[in-house]
Amino acid sequence: MKNNGDDNWDALIEAAWKAREMAYAPYSGFQVGAAVQTASGSIYGGCNIENVSYGLTNCAERTAMFQAVANGERQLQRIVVCADTPEPVSPCGACRQVMQELGPQMEVLLINREGRQIHTTVAELLPYSFQDFPQGGESHKGDM
Numbered sequence: 001m002k003n004n005g006d007d008n009w010d011a012l013i014e015a016a017w018k019a020r021e022m023a024y025a026p027y028s029g030f031q032v033g034a035a036v037q038t039a040s041g042s043i044y045g046g047c048n049i050e051n052v053s054y055g056l057t058n059c060a061e062r063t064a065m066f067q068a069v070a071n072g073e074r075q076l077q078r079i080v081v082c083a084d085t086p087e088p089v090s091p092c093g094a095c096r097q098v099m100q101e102l103g104p105q106m107e108v109l110l111i112n113r114e115g116r117q118i119h120t121t122v123a124e125l126l127p128y129s130f131q132d133f134p135q136g137g138e139s140h141k142g143d144m
């Protein structure tokens with residue numbers, strides 16, 4: 001774990017655990033929480049939301065990021081992801097790609113109940129990421 005300096009993550013960590021309580025996970029029983037902090041200082045929580053058609057399940061990380069964007073936020077600065085796992089929970093590939101899209105500069109803190117933490121970044125979680133169409137297509141990135 002890297003030292004996260006004097007940045008205070010406490011409120012964000014608390015929001016992530018609180019969001020986890022809202023998890024809708026009747027199929028896996030695996031509850032995950034997340035919370036995003038934006039440049040404005042606002043915090044948006046998210047939980048995993050499962051579906052009987054499993055592929056439609058939405059992860060906590062994406063729920064939190066989508067909450068932020070749906071509330072008009074465009075600068076996502078950091079995210080906490082929490083679960084009751086032996087090791088800090090790790091975002092799936094889909095969430096990493098969405099992090100790259102919506103918060104490429106984000107700091108990421110992965111935590112478990114025992115307080116174990118992995119402090120990382122989107123860049124570390126998704127090296128060599130797909131970021132834009134090569135040419136020909138008109139990019140609307142940043143237009144959102």
Ligand SMILES: [Zn+2]
Nearest residue numbers: 059091092095
């Ligand atoms: Zn995911």
